[in-house]
Amino acid sequence: MERIDFLREELNKYAYNYYVLDNPLISDFEYDKLFSELKALEEKYPELVTPDSPTQRVGGISTGFEEVKHKYRLYSLDNTYSYDELRKWYERVEKECGKNIELVCELKIDGLAIALTYKDGIFVKGATRGDGIVGEEITQNLKTVKAIPLRLFEKADIEVRGEIYMPVSSFEKLNKESEKPFANPRNAAAGSLRQLDSTITAKRDLSMFTYTAIVEKADFIPQSHWDSLQYIKKLGFKTNPNIRLVKDIEGAIDFCKEWAEKRFTLDYATDGAVIKVNSFACQKEMGFTSRAPKWATAFKFPPEEISTKLLDIEIGVGKTGAVTPVAILEPVLLAGSTVSRASLHNFDEIKRLDVRIGDRVLIKKAAEIIPKVIKVMESLEHGSLPVYEPPKTCPECSSPLETREGEVNLYCSNEKCPSVIKAKLEYWVSKEAMDIDFIGPSVISQLYSLNLVKSPVDFYKLKEEDFLKLDLVKEKSASNMYNSIQESRKRPFARFVTALSIRHVGKETADIITSEFTGLEALMNATKEDLAGIEGVGEKIAQSVYEFFKTPENIKMLDEFKALGFTFENAIRIRTDELSGKTFVLTGTLQTMTRDEAGEKIKARGGKTSSSVSKKTSFVVAGDNPGSKLDKAQNLGVIILDEDEFLKMIGEK
Numbered sequence: 001m002e003r004i005d006f007l008r009e010e011l012n013k014y015a016y017n018y019y020v021l022d023n024p025l026i027s028d029f030e031y032d033k034l035f036s037e038l039k040a041l042e043e044k045y046p047e048l049v050t051p052d053s054p055t056q057r058v059g060g061i062s063t064g065f066e067e068v069k070h071k072y073r074l075y076s077l078d079n080t081y082s083y084d085e086l087r088k089w090y091e092r093v094e095k096e097c098g099k100n101i102e103l104v105c106e107l108k109i110d111g112l113a114i115a116l117t118y119k120d121g122i123f124v125k126g127a128t129r130g131d132g133i134v135g136e137e138i139t140q141n142l143k144t145v146k147a148i149p150l151r152l153f154e155k156a157d158i159e160v161r162g163e164i165y166m167p168v169s170s171f172e173k174l175n176k177e178s179e180k181p182f183a184n185p186r187n188a189a190a191g192s193l194r195q196l197d198s199t200i201t202a203k204r205d206l207s208m209f210t211y212t213a214i215v216e217k218a219d220f221i222p223q224s225h226w227d228s229l230q231y232i233k234k235l236g237f238k239t240n241p242n243i244r245l246v247k248d249i250e251g252a253i254d255f256c257k258e259w260a261e262k263r264f265t266l267d268y269a270t271d272g273a274v275i276k277v278n279s280f281a282c283q284k285e286m287g288f289t290s291r292a293p294k295w296a297t298a299f300k301f302p303p304e305e306i307s308t309k310l311l312d313i314e315i316g317v318g319k320t321g322a323v324t325p326v327a328i329l330e331p332v333l334l335a336g337s338t339v340s341r342a343s344l345h346n347f348d349e350i351k352r353l354d355v356r357i358g359d360r361v362l363i364k365k366a367a368e369i370i371p372k373v374i375k376v377m378e379s380l381e382h383g384s385l386p387v388y389e390p391p392k393t394c395p396e397c398s399s400p401l402e403t404r405e406g407e408v409n410l411y412c413s414n415e416k417c418p419s420v421i422k423a424k425l426e427y428w429v430s431k432e433a434m435d436i437d438f439i440g441p442s443v444i445s446q447l448y449s450l451n452l453v454k455s456p457v458d459f460y461k462l463k464e465e466d467f468l469k470l471d472l473v474k475e476k477s478a479s480n481m482y483n484s485i486q487e488s489r490k491r492p493f494a495r496f497v498t499a500l501s502i503r504h505v506g507k508e509t510a511d512i513i514t515s516e517f518t519g520l521e522a523l524m525n526a527t528k529e530d531l532a533g534i535e536g537v538g539e540k541i542a543q544s545v546y547e548f549f550k551t552p553e554n555i556k557m558l559d560e561f562k563a564l565g566f567t568f569e570n571a572i573r574i575r576t577d578e579l580s581g582k583t584f585v586l587t588g589t590l591q592t593m594t595r596d597e598a599g600e601k602i603k604a605r606g607g608k609t610s611s612s613v614s615k616k617t618s619f620v621v622a623g624d625n626p627g628s629k630l631d632k633a634q635n636l637g638v639i640i641l642d643e644d645e646f647l648k649m650i651g652e653k
Contacts, residue, residue, distance in 0.1 A: 052151035090249035111165030144202035156218035170205035317419035433499035520568030579607030588623030
């Protein structure tokens with residue numbers, strides 16, 4: 001019917017002007033009236049409903065999301081953190097493509113990357129980024145995002161990539177209405193897109209900026225990134241208005257400096273800028289590494305700082321007995337997430353900053369992850385607030401707190417302190433240690449209160465029915481918990497030693513120590529001299545390990561593990577010495593293996609791994625999103641390997 005075609009065309013035009021151009025042509029009442037007319041006509045003539053009709057944005061129920069292989073891989077971006085690094089990147093561009101190469105600068109949207117496929121101008125498929133090779137098809141949910149056109153203004157076969165985001169104002173409104181608030185706008189957007197009921201997605205205020213396109217068939221084939229952005233804008237997509245074509249890297253640096261300050265005025269989260277070579281011919285010439293295009297880089301803005309009120313100082317007790325102060329804050333949005341707690345490190349730091357409850361404090365995210373208090377804001381009220389006095393007794397068991405030689409922390413003097421025991425149990429199940437799913441702090445607290453688990457070995461004595469004694473735990477959850485504990489029996493010897501919470505022994509040190517012994521018996525029989533002689537293990541760590549395995553209580557626990565069938569054999573056997581004397585640091589996400597698996601391959605060839613980059617580091621193996629370790633390696637001149645180069649080095653490619 002002509003009326004149906006007319007209504008669709010008009011409604012799509014009005015939606016484009018409202019959601020893409022931010023320039024409404026009619027009132028909401030008038031739009032709703034036209035929409036209702038179209039919906040009534042389609043209900044009367046269901047055979048005339050088409051996938052690109054505005055009524056198809058309403059959504060329905062899905063039973064799940066199917067995996068879909070991307071036709072074109074979605075690569076990650078390498079990060080830069082300084083203007084000098086940007087200039088070095090541009091030097092590599094000029095070396096490949098000549099002088100004065102144009103660049104396109106865009107804001108890096110903190111959202112969820114998606115790929116949209118159009119055939120003859122009709123939206124036919126939408127998928128999440130996933131691992132860049134395989135994603136999840138969420139077409140029906142994406143249809144509810146009104147910034148995504150269901151029909152383009154021209155016929156074209158095209159795949160576009162964009163970033164789904166939730167405006168900050170919408171995020172704050174959603175959190176006020178939610179029983180369980182989202183941590184940040186990105187999580188809210190991701191959670192909304194993965195709803196099985198797309199009517200829920202439709203109610204969330206999501207939008208999208210499109211940032212690139214692969215044109216397969218169209219009247220116009222762009223030859224540069226800038227032309228591509230103008231073309232997809234012409235097709236009906238929403239592009240970020242804050243893009244800029246610049247002549248060289250200095251223009252790009254000016255863009256980064258400008259938006260490092262102005263970003264806080266935006267209604268969406270951005271944590272950096274993306275710089276791309278404009279010419280497609282140059283992009284093709286430069287190509288890709290195993291994880292990222294060489295012709296693009298992301299510049300990360302400095303961590304955000306913001307002030308808020310200190311409501312209280314909470315005291316926590318960790319697995320070593322260390323008593324740690326934590327700032328309880330008036331909730332505030334910081335670098336894309338809501339922060340209500342921050343680290344105060346120790347009581348000396350509180351004294352140095354002169355932090356008092358009731359102060360207004362400045363907080364920032366260290367490495368954009370952990371919030372910390374960095375200063376007290378000047379105010380008239382500060383002087384009238386009581387000076388904070390460190391506690392004298394443990395907040396959990398009331399035992400006296402003590403200091404230890406050479407350390408600034410206070411420690412609970414009670415080795416049987418419930419907080420210490422529970423913290424050790426929580427560490428035992430953590431991913432770094434025995435990696436036991438479904439067992440979190442709440443479950444551990446209940447198991448401890450019921451006297452079911454007082455020591456790590458008690459986890460392996462539990463029966464399925466024991467979990468049914470816990471609050472809100474049904475048969476399925478009890479089975480999952482029990483099976484996850486049993487599965488952890490297969491963890492490598494190094495993981496077991498890590499999980500023991502031996503003082504000064506973390507994951508990396510446990511890896512180093514266990515690589516020198518065939519199993520637990522050999523380690524228990526080691527002398528202090530044997531342990532101290534291991535490269536990377538000093539006198540302090542050697543003493544701590546030696547004392548642990550000579551303590552009667554620990555020996556009893558280990559005997560119980562043996563009685564339960566644990567063998568404690570070292571699964572890693574040094575097969576060759578080809579990497580002997582070489583130290584590797586692994587960073588980022590690898591595509592063909594986990595970092596732990598890569599570490600085992602290194603050790604099997606006589607090499608060693610470390611968690612930090614130094615002048616002694618031989619190689620850094622960098623996967624996707626490598627972070628600051630890559631930057632330090634570049635600054636120190638350490639050799640950097642991508643995943644392909646690493647696989648070739650160890651003879652697996």
